[in-house]
Amino acid sequence: MKPIKVGLLGLGTVGTGVVRIVEGHQQDLESQTGAALEISRILVQDKNKSRSIAISPDKLTESPWEVIDNPEIDIVVEVMGGVDLAKQYILEALERGKHIVTANKDLMALHGQEILAKASEKGCDVFYEASVAGGIPIIRTLVEGFSSDRITKIMGIVNGTTNYILTKMSQEGAAYADVLKEAQELGYAEADPTSDVEGFDAARKMTILGTLGFHANVALSDVSVSGISQVSKEDIAYGKRLGYEVKLLGIAERQDDHISISVQPTMVKQSHPLASVNGVFNAVYVYGEAVGETMFYGPGAGEMPTATSIVADLVAVVRNLKLGINGKRGYTPYKEKKLKTDEQISSKNFILLHVEDKAGVLAQITQVFAEHEVSLESVLQHPNKLNPKAEIIIITHDANQASMKNVLKAFETMDVVHSIKSVYRVEG
Numbered sequence: 227m228k229p230i231k232v233g234l235l236g237l238g239t240v241g242t243g244v245v246r247i248v249e250g251h252q253q254d255l256e257s258q259t260g261a262a263l264e265i266s267r268i269l270v271q272d273k274n275k276s277r278s279i280a281i282s283p284d285k286l287t288e289s290p291w292e293v294i295d296n297p298e299i300d301i302v303v304e305v306m307g308g309v310d311l312a313k314q315y316i317l318e319a320l321e322r323g324k325h326i327v328t329a330n331k332d333l334m335a336l337h338g339q340e341i342l343a344k345a346s347e348k349g350c351d352v353f354y355e356a357s358v359a360g361g362i363p364i365i366r367t368l369v370e371g372f373s374s375d376r377i378t379k380i381m382g383i384v385n386g387t388t389n390y391i392l393t394k395m396s397q398e399g400a401a402y403a404d405v406l407k408e409a410q411e412l413g414y415a416e417a418d419p420t421s422d423v424e425g426f427d428a429a430r431k432m433t434i435l436g437t438l439g440f441h442a443n444v445a446l447s448d449v450s451v452s453g454i455s456q457v458s459k460e461d462i463a464y465g466k467r468l469g470y471e472v473k474l475l476g477i478a479e480r481q482d483d484h485i486s487i488s489v490q491p492t493m494v495k496q497s498h499p500l501a502s503v504n505g506v507f508n509a510v511y512v513y514g515e516a517v518g519e520t521m522f523y524g525p526g527a528g529e530m531p532t533a534t535s536i537v538a539d540l541v542a543v544v545r546n547l548k549l550g551i552n553g554k555r556g557y558t559p560y561k562e563k564k565l566k567t568d569e570q571i572s573s574k575n576f577i578l579l580h581v582e583d584k585a586g587v588l589a590q591i592t593q594v595f596a597e598h599e600v601s602l603e604s605v606l607q608h609p610n611k612l613n614p615k616a617e618i619i620i621i622t623h624d625a626n627q628a629s630m631k632n633v634l635k636a637f638e639t640m641d642v643v644h645s646i647k648s649v650y651r652v653e654g
């Protein structure tokens with residue numbers, strides 16, 4: 227087979243890793259595919275910027291057309307990020323019959339269906355393994371490994387930056403802002419780290435996993451999202467005291483034909499395998515009706531792990547080229563999803579309240595739970611010597627979201643409740 231020419235859109239953290247792997251593993255890649263891979267053109271914003279790898283200046287371009295309209299290029303790897311331009315370049319490249327590999331979850335979560343439909347029309351491959359959980363081959367696992375099963379729950383730590391931050395806060399008492407800066411320096415964070423810390427990046431990944439796992443047209447707007455910027459050292463300390471670690475979890479559940487998807491900081495029981503996933507590592511728990519529980523673990527961000535997934539996708543495209551089956555799988559639009567109502571979503575909950583420290587308050591609080599038929603697993607009261615208030619931590623049994631909202635609404639109107647400090651879902 228003649229060498230396969232690859233054009234890169236982007237040479238940042240991930241693009242640099244792709245060049246390193248393609249160049250460093252050339253022989254292994256060729257022996258698997260029967261063709262040499264050659265990176266022939268690379269789009270960057272600034273050709274004169276200093277790079278951490280030696281790259282021939284002739285390969286760099288600031289014009290996207292030198293990649294996407296280049297007749298020599300067979301495969302375009304999009305690792306520049308962003309949505310509008312990336313979408314435009316990918317659609318233009320598909321129009322010209324080029325296969326696409328991308329790490330762009332923002333794009334795939336928002337416009338995946340349109341891009342896949344276009345690829346199918348043009349007989350092209352679009353692979354996006356690196357868009358979820360960096361180096362973990364979770365997309366291939368859902369699409370191929372579990373094609374025989376009916377998945378009912380996908381629960382994961384799918385953002386490396388926030389897991390890195392929470393781990394350092396929990397294990398070293400580090401300050402949130404300092405650790406975020408470290409995660410940025412290590413190349414884990416998005417160009418705008420708000421995406422990471424406010425849970426949007428994880429929401430995009432859960433949109434992709436929910437779509438593939440449940441074969442439903444999940445939209446980003448179907449995911450309820452809250453991030454970690456409000457998680458305090460106090461929450462982490464109380465969680466630990468009760469045997470929990472705070473993790474930003476993406477949780478997608480299906481019951482019959484109804485689904486729910488959320489991203490939220492969650493108290494995970496220390497005995498649960500997700501509680502010991504630390505640092506930049508990600509893990510995805512997949513429950514299938516037939517297979518039962520499975521879990522996939524690995525580095526969720528960073529140059530080389532993410533590039534591993536990109537280059538694996540390149541290998542898949544080249545293998546399809548050899549067999550002449552690119553884009554032949556056909557794109558079938560996913561079925562219409564039905565979202566669960568608040569009454570259908572249930573979980574255990576952790577609630578930290580600041581309350582008046584006087585007789586009878588605990589009874590008033592527990593009465594509210596009873597009125598809304600929420601039963602309690604444990605209650606811990608902690609007097610605060612500096613203020614005439616106490617802290618009460620409550621763990622509920624499984625309760626539906628509608629009842630929990632009513633409980634919290636009732637607390638807001640009670641004089642003895644000074645503040646609802648935190649509310650977390652509990653898993654494990």
Ligand SMILES: NC(=O)C1=CN([C@@H]2O[C@H](COP(=O)(O)OP(=O)(O)OC[C@H]3O[C@@H](n4cnc5c(N)ncnc54)[C@H](OP(=O)(O)O)[C@@H]3O)[C@@H](O)[C@H]2O)C=CC1
Pocket residue numbers: 235236237238239240241269270271272273275304305306307308311329330331332356357360413414415416417526527528529532
């Ligand atoms: N970092 C990670 O760990 C992971 C990232 N991803 C995804 O991979 C993609 C890339 O991320 P990452 O490598 O971290 O990003 P970087 O910011 O490190 O790199 C972006 C690259 O794209 C180039 N670029 C950006 N915008 C343009 C533009 N408008 N025109 C031309 N070139 C442009 C930049 O050029 P220049 O170098 O000249 O500035 C740079 O080389 C994103 O979609 C991200 O979400 C996915 C998984 C993990």
Ligand SMILES: N[C@@H](CC=O)C(=O)O
Pocket residue numbers: 357359360384385386387388414415416422427526527528
């Ligand atoms: N910013 C993302 C990068 C990988 O997708 C993360 O931290 O997980």
